[in-house]
Amino acid sequence: MSEMTEMVQTFISDSQTLAEEFHELTDGFESGQASTETIGAIFRAVHSMKGGSGFLIGEDARLAVLNKFCHEFENFLSLVRDGKIKVDPEVGRLINKGLDAVADDLDRLEGGQTINSHQDILGDLAAFSMVEVEVRDNLVIFHVAKDIKMQGEVDRFIAIATKEIEETKKRKIVVDLQGKFKLSSLAFGSIFGFIDQVEKIFFCKPSAFMKTVLQRFGGNNPKIGVVNSIEECGD
Amino acid sequence: MEKRKVSNTEKAVGEFLEWFKKEVLNSFFTTEYDQDSAEYVALEILNNALEHGNGKDESKKITIEWSFNGDELTVAIADEGRGFTPAIPVETPPITQTRGRGLFSVHEIVSSLTFSERGNQVILTFRKGE
Numbered sequence: 001m002s003e004m005t006e007m008v009q010t011f012i013s014d015s016q017t018l019a020e021e022f023h024e025l026t027d028g029f030e031s032g033q034a035s036t037e038t039i040g041a042i043f044r045a046v047h048s049m050k051g052g053s054g055f056l057i058g059e060d061a062r063l064a065v066l067n068k069f070c071h072e073f074e075n076f077l078s079l080v081r082d083g084k085i086k087v088d089p090e091v092g093r094l095i096n097k098g099l100d101a102v103a104d105d106l107d108r109l110e111g112g113q114t115i116n117s118h119q120d121i122l123g124d125l126a127a128f129s130m131v132e133v134e135v136r137d138n139l140v141i142f143h144v145a146k147d148i149k150m151q152g153e154v155d156r157f158i159a160i161a162t163k164e165i166e167e168t169k170k171r172k173i174v175v176d177l178q179g180k181f182k183l184s185s186l187a188f189g190s191i192f193g194f195i196d197q198v199e200k201i202f203f204c205k206p207s208a209f210m211k212t213v214l215q216r217f218g219g220n221n222p223k224i225g226v227v228n229s230i231e232e233c234g235d
Numbered sequence: 236m237e238k239r240k241v242s243n244t245e246k247a248v249g250e251f252l253e254w255f256k257k258e259v260l261n262s263f264f265t266t267e268y269d270q271d272s273a274e275y276v277a278l279e280i281l282n283n284a285l286e287h288g289n290g291k292d293e294s295k296k297i298t299i300e301w302s303f304n305g306d307e308l309t310v311a312i313a314d315e316g317r318g319f320t321p322a323i324p325v326e327t328p329p330i331t332q333t334r335g336r337g338l339f340s341v342h343e344i345v346s347s348l349t350f351s352e353r354g355n356q357v358i359l360t361f362r363k364g365e
Binding site: 149152153182184185186188189190193195196207208209210213216217218221224 | 278334336
C-alpha cells in the first residue's frame with residue numbers, strides 16, 4: 001500500500017472513530033436537547049474532516065464529495081454553535097441526519113464504493129444557513145438558497161459569509177441570487193459591509209426588480225458588479 | 236378596509252408577508268416585477284415596525300390594514316411604539332453604511348408615503364401602472 005493511500009486509510013479510520021464517539025452524545029437531539037459543548041465538539045470534528053478530506057482529494061477523488069458535504073454541514077453547525085439557529089427537534093434531526101450521512105460515507109469510502117452527494121440533506125442545510133458555498137479559484141460564491149429578508153436571516157448569511165471570506169482569503173465574492181431570490185435593504189447593506197475587505201462584490205442573476213434595487217443602492221460603485229453568470233466574474 | 240394583527244416576531248411577520256403577497260398583492264398587481272416591488276415595500280415597512288417601532292418586543296403587535304380603490308391600493312402599517320417621523324433620505328446612503336436604505340428605496344417605489352401624526356403608522360399608496 002502506498003504512503004498516500006495509507007494516509008487516506010488513516011483519515012477514514014480516525015474519522016470513523018470520531019463519528020462513533022458522537023453516536024451516544026446525540027441521543028437527546030431529536031427532542032431538541034443538545035448541549036453547547038456537544039455541538040462545539042461535533043463542529044470541531046466536522047471541521048477536521050473537512051480539512052482532512054480537502055487535503056487528500058488528490059489521493060482519492062471521492063473525498064471531494066465528502067469535503068463538500070462537510071463544508072456545508074460545518075457552516076450549519078457554526079450557526080447552531082453560535083446560537084444563530086436554535087436547537088429544536090427539527091434541527092436536532094438534521095444534525096443526526098448529517099452525522100449518519102458522514103458515517104455512511106466513511107464506511108463506503110473504506111469499502112471502495114462511491115459515496116452519496118446527499119443533495120436532500122444539503123438542501124435542508126442550505127435552507128437553514130440561507131446559502132450554499134462554492135469556492136472557485138479566486139472567487140467565493142454564495143448561492144443564496146432562500147429569500148434573505150429578516151434580521152435573523154441576514155445574521156445567518158453574514159455569519160457564513162464572514163467565516164468563508166476570512167478562511168478562504170478570496171478577494172472577489174459572488175452573491176448568486178439564481179434569478180429568483182430576494183434580499184431586503186438590510187441584507188444588501190450588510191453585504192456591502194464587506195466592500196473594504198474584498199476587491200469586488202458581484203451580484204449574479206438578480207431578478208428584474210432586484211436589479212433595479214441594486215442600481216439604486218450601488219449602481220455607480222466600481223466595487224459592485226451585476227452579472228448574469230459566474231463566468232463573467234473572472235478570476 | 237381589511238385588517239390583520241400580527242405578533243411582533245420575525246416568524247409571524249414572515250408568514251404574514253407570504254400570505255399578503257399571495258392573497259393580496261399578487262391579485263392586485265399583474266406583473267412579477269410589480270408583485271416583487273410591492274412585496275419589498277411591505278417587507279421594509281414591516282421590518283421597521285418590528286425592529287424600530289416595536290423595539291423587537293414580542294409582546295407588541297403590528298396592525299396592517301388595506302383597501303382598494305380602482306387602480307389604487309392603500310396599505311397602512313402601524314406599530315405600538317411611541318412613534319416618530321423620520322426624515323426620508325433623498326439619496327442612497329454611502330455604500331459602507333449598513334443601514335438607512337429602507338425608507339429611501341420605498342419612497343422611490345410607492346405613489347405616496349405618509350406618517351400618522353403620532354408617527355407610529357405608515358400609510359402607503361400603490362398605483363397600478365406606475
